[in-house]
Amino acid sequence: MNVLEQTWKWFADPASWTGAGGIWSRLVEHLGYSGLVLLIAAVIALPVGVLVGHRRSGGNVVVGVAGALRALPTLGLLTLFALWIGLGLTAPVLALVLLAIAPLLTGAYAGVSAVDPVVVDAARAQGLTEWQILTRVELPVAVPVIFGGIRNATLQVIATVTIMAYIDLGGLGRFLIDGLAVRDYSRMVASMILAAALALVLDAVLAGAQKLLSSPGLSKED
Amino acid sequence: MFTRITRRGMLSAGALAAASTLVLTGCGGGEDALDEGGDDRSIVVGSADFTESQIIAAVYAEALNDADISAETRPAIGAREAYVGAVKDGSVSVVPDYSGNLLQYYDEVTAPLTEDEVMEYLPQNLPEEVEVLDASPAENKDALVVTRDTADEHELTSIEDLAAFCSEMTLGAPPEFQERSYGLPGLKSNYGCEPAEFSPINDAGGPLTVQALLDDTVQVADIFTTTPAIKQNDLVVLEDPENNFLPQHVLPLANKDALSQDARDVLNKVSAELTTDDLIALNDRVSGDEKASPEQAAKDWVADHDFS
Known part of the structure; x- marks a missing residue:
C-alpha cells in the first residue's frame, strides 16, 4: 500500500476526526492560532503601512523593514524565543507575527501610496480633512491591494502555524511533526493536505470579502 | 544543535538537513581499501554524522596511533545505513556504534532487554562481514x-x-x-x-x-x-531497573578482516576505560563553550590513559 492510499485510509477512519487529537480539534486550534497571529500583526502593520502610504514618505524604510522580516527563518525565531521566554503560546505567536507583518505592511503601504495623487489633491481642494481623505478616498481605492497583503499573510500564516507543533502546541502541524517522529508518512501527507485545503478555503473567503468591501467604482475600470 | 537529533537514525525536524548531509557525504566508498592488503595498511575509523560519534572515532584513532598502529578518521559518513555499508565493504575498518540501536537496526527487538541480552543477540544478528568488539560501560541512551x-x-x-x-x-x-x-x-x-x-x-x-x-x-x-x-x-x-530503555553502550563495529589482534586489543582497552562521565566531558568540550575539535579532545583523553 503506498503512502497516498494509506493517507486516504487515515482520512476515511472516523477515529482520525474526533477526540482531543482528532482532525476537527486540530483544525480549530490551527484556526485559533492563525487568527490570533493575524490579528496582532494587522493591529501593528496595517495602521503603520496606511500612515506611511498616506504621508508618501518613509516608503524606503517600510520596504527595508519588510524585506528584513521576510528573511528571518520562523523556526529559528520560534526556538530562540522559546529559549528566552519558555514554552507556551507567546514564543511561537511572536515568531509568526514577525512573519505576517511583512506582507500586511507592504500591502497597506503600497495600496495607499499607489492612489493617484491627482485624486488626492482633488479631494484636498474640495476641502476634505486629511482624515476624510484617508478614509473616504485613499482607503476605498486601496482596498484591493491591502486585501492582497492580507490574503498573502493569511496563506503564509496558515502554512507556517504548522511549526507550532515543534514545541508542545497543537494545530495541524501536530500530525506533521508526530508523523515524522515515527516515520508515519501518511499522517504527514494528511497534515499537508489539510493545511493546503484550509489555506485555499480561507483565500476564497477573503476573496469574497474583498469583493464585498471594494467600491463598485473600482471594478468598473477599463 | 540539530546534529544530535539524527544520532539514533530517527527523523525529526532536522531530517532534511541530515538527508542532504547523507547525500553529500554518504557515498564514502569508491576507494580500493581492500586492494591495498598487507598488515601495514592504515586503519580507517569512520563515524556517523553527529558530534559524539565523531569524538569517539577520534578517540579510537588517537589510541591506535598511540599504540603505533597507523589509523586515520573519516568523519561524518552519514546515518547508520551509510556507515554500516562502508564497514561491510571494507572501505571503513571500524566505526563507533551503540549496542541497542545497532541490534534494533538488524532485529525488530523491543525493550525490556538487559545489556547482557543485547550483547548476546547482537553477534547473531550481524552480517557475516562485520563484528562488534567489547562494549564500553559508557552509555548514551x-x-x-x-x-x-x-x-x-x-x-x-x-x-x-x-x-x-x-x-x-x-x-x-x-x-x-x-x-x-x-x-x-x-x-x-x-x-x-x-x-x-x-x-x-x-x-x-x-x-x-x-x-x-x-x-x-x-x-x-x-x-x-x-x-x-x-x-x-x-x-x-532516574535509574531504570526494569530496562524500559534499551541499553546503548558504546562499542566498535568493525570489518572482520580489517583489524589486527593488536588493534582489537587497543580498541577493547579504550572501551574498558571510557565511561559515561568521560563522554559527557568530551561532549561538553566539543559542543560547549570551549568548542574544542574532536581530535583535540580525543588527544587529551588518550594522553590521560596509556595505550602504547
Whole structure:
C-alpha cells in the first residue's frame, strides 16, 4: 500500500476526526492560532503601512523593514524565543507575527501610496480633512491591494502555524511533526493536505470579502 | 544543535538537513581499501554524522596511533545505513556504534532487554562481514530526568520511585515518545507510570527540553544520558531497573578482516576505560563553550590513559 492510499485510509477512519487529537480539534486550534497571529500583526502593520502610504514618505524604510522580516527563518525565531521566554503560546505567536507583518505592511503601504495623487489633491481642494481623505478616498481605492497583503499573510500564516507543533502546541502541524517522529508518512501527507485545503478555503473567503468591501467604482475600470 | 537529533537514525525536524548531509557525504566508498592488503595498511575509523560519534572515532584513532598502529578518521559518513555499508565493504575498518540501536537496526527487538541480552543477540544478528568488539560501560541512551528539587522532594532515584507521582507530572519528550515501545506505553506497562500530561518537544532532549524542565513547565523529561546540560544544571537521571530503555553502550563495529589482534586489543582497552562521565566531558568540550575539535579532545583523553 503506498503512502497516498494509506493517507486516504487515515482520512476515511472516523477515529482520525474526533477526540482531543482528532482532525476537527486540530483544525480549530490551527484556526485559533492563525487568527490570533493575524490579528496582532494587522493591529501593528496595517495602521503603520496606511500612515506611511498616506504621508508618501518613509516608503524606503517600510520596504527595508519588510524585506528584513521576510528573511528571518520562523523556526529559528520560534526556538530562540522559546529559549528566552519558555514554552507556551507567546514564543511561537511572536515568531509568526514577525512573519505576517511583512506582507500586511507592504500591502497597506503600497495600496495607499499607489492612489493617484491627482485624486488626492482633488479631494484636498474640495476641502476634505486629511482624515476624510484617508478614509473616504485613499482607503476605498486601496482596498484591493491591502486585501492582497492580507490574503498573502493569511496563506503564509496558515502554512507556517504548522511549526507550532515543534514545541508542545497543537494545530495541524501536530500530525506533521508526530508523523515524522515515527516515520508515519501518511499522517504527514494528511497534515499537508489539510493545511493546503484550509489555506485555499480561507483565500476564497477573503476573496469574497474583498469583493464585498471594494467600491463598485473600482471594478468598473477599463 | 540539530546534529544530535539524527544520532539514533530517527527523523525529526532536522531530517532534511541530515538527508542532504547523507547525500553529500554518504557515498564514502569508491576507494580500493581492500586492494591495498598487507598488515601495514592504515586503519580507517569512520563515524556517523553527529558530534559524539565523531569524538569517539577520534578517540579510537588517537589510541591506535598511540599504540603505533597507523589509523586515520573519516568523519561524518552519514546515518547508520551509510556507515554500516562502508564497514561491510571494507572501505571503513571500524566505526563507533551503540549496542541497542545497532541490534534494533538488524532485529525488530523491543525493550525490556538487559545489556547482557543485547550483547548476546547482537553477534547473531550481524552480517557475516562485520563484528562488534567489547562494549564500553559508557552509555548514551534515553533516560527520564528530573530536577534536583523534584528528586529531593519526592525522594526519587529510579523510575520505580517516580511511578507514585507520575499522575501529577507533565512529561516532556520528543513526539515519538508518545507511541514508541520505550515511551508512554513502556512506562505504563513496566512501571505503571502514566503522566498527567504529555508535552511533545521536538528537539531530542536539547535546550528547549532542558529549559522546560528548569522552569517547571514539565516535571520530568526524556533526555540523553551524555547531555552536558545534565551536569551543568545538576539534574537527576532516574535509574531504570526494569530496562524500559534499551541499553546503548558504546562499542566498535568493525570489518572482520580489517583489524589486527593488536588493534582489537587497543580498541577493547579504550572501551574498558571510557565511561559515561568521560563522554559527557568530551561532549561538553566539543559542543560547549570551549568548542574544542574532536581530535583535540580525543588527544587529551588518550594522553590521560596509556595505550602504547
